[in-house]
Amino acid sequence: MISNILCFASGFVNALAIIDMGMTVSHQTGNTSHTGRLIMNGGIKFFHLMLSFACGSFVSGFTKCDQEAIYQGRYSPNLLASAFAVVLGCFVHYCKSESGIANDDASECLFLWAFSQGIQNGITRRCSSLPVCTTHFTGYLTDFGVGLGLWARAQADGAEPPTLLKVFLFGSGIFFFGLGGVAAMETHPAWGAQAALIPAAIMAAVAGGLIPVIKPGAKSA
Numbered sequence: 001m002i003s004n005i006l007c008f009a010s011g012f013v014n015a016l017a018i019i020d021m022g023m024t025v026s027h028q029t030g031n032t033s034h035t036g037r038l039i040m041n042g043g044i045k046f047f048h049l050m051l052s053f054a055c056g057s058f059v060s061g062f063t064k065c066d067q068e069a070i071y072q073g074r075y076s077p078n079l080l081a082s083a084f085a086v087v088l089g090c091f092v093h094y095c096k097s098e099s100g101i102a103n104d105d106a107s108e109c110l111f112l113w114a115f116s117q118g119i120q121n122g123i124t125r126r127c128s129s130l131p132v133c134t135t136h137f138t139g140y141l142t143d144f145g146v147g148l149g150l151w152a153r154a155q156a157d158g159a160e161p162p163t164l165l166k167v168f169l170f171g172s173g174i175f176f177f178g179l180g181g182v183a184a185m186e187t188h189p190a191w192g193a194q195a196a197l198i199p200a201a202i203m204a205a206v207a208g209g210l211i212p213v214i215k216p217g218a219k220s221a
Contacts, residue, residue: 002070002211003173005206005211006134007176008179009200010117011179011181011183011184012180012195013025013026013086013113013184013196014026014027014135014181015180015183017110020193021107021109023045025052025110025117026136027136027137027138028136029138031049035050049110050114052114053114053117056119056121057122065077066078067126067127071213072213073212077207078119078122079119079123080203080204080208082117082119082203083116083200083207084200085113085116086112086113086197086199086200089110089112089193090194090196090200092109092112093192097192109193117135120135120203132173133173137177143166147167148164148167150162180199
């Protein structure tokens with residue numbers, strides 16, 4: 001459940017970046033292609049987002065973040081830092097808007113949001129039981145398709161089918177990320193980029209261990 005909540009928050013932030021400033025901050029595959037094709041003609045703005053995301057992941061690694069904290073309902077300072085980066089991005093966006101400065105596709109707000117997404121995914125990818133992506137899903141789509149294909153082949157051959165638990169996990173992550181996009185579309189007309197304060201609050205709640213988690217029961221002696 002926690003991973004789905006973070007997928008929703010990431011999808012929310014990323015969609016707001018697309019709607020408001022025309023750039024993606026949570027997944028960097030497209031930004032890599034744009035950097036290459038526009039390397040001599042403005043591609044640096046895409047590279048800046050890639051670098052910001054990587055810097056966020058660097059922070060998660062350098063601080064040796066507790067990768068299990070968010071799944072155990074414990075305080076996660078790294079995820080809280082990720083939430084604060086989103087808030088700071090909103091603050092920068094607001095100040096520029098109030099000063100009459102455009103928040104375009106090179107806005108500093110985007111760098112902060114990409115940085116926050118790098119921190120978040122850096123945490124979830126280090127989960128010991130299964131590396132979990134909460135900010136991008138090309139790999140999840142691959143694993144979803146492969147898992148479903150293996151299950152279908154086993155059914156056709158009359159063999160014991162593999163479990164679909166991972167398929168459901170991958171599918172639910174993709175669904176909730178998309179749901180974040182719906183939320184962004186519904187809130188942006190009224191609140192603009194400041195709607196990102198909503199996913200930031202959600203991330204902060206998870207970071208503070210305020211979201212109930214299901215913990216395995218203790219074994220009896």
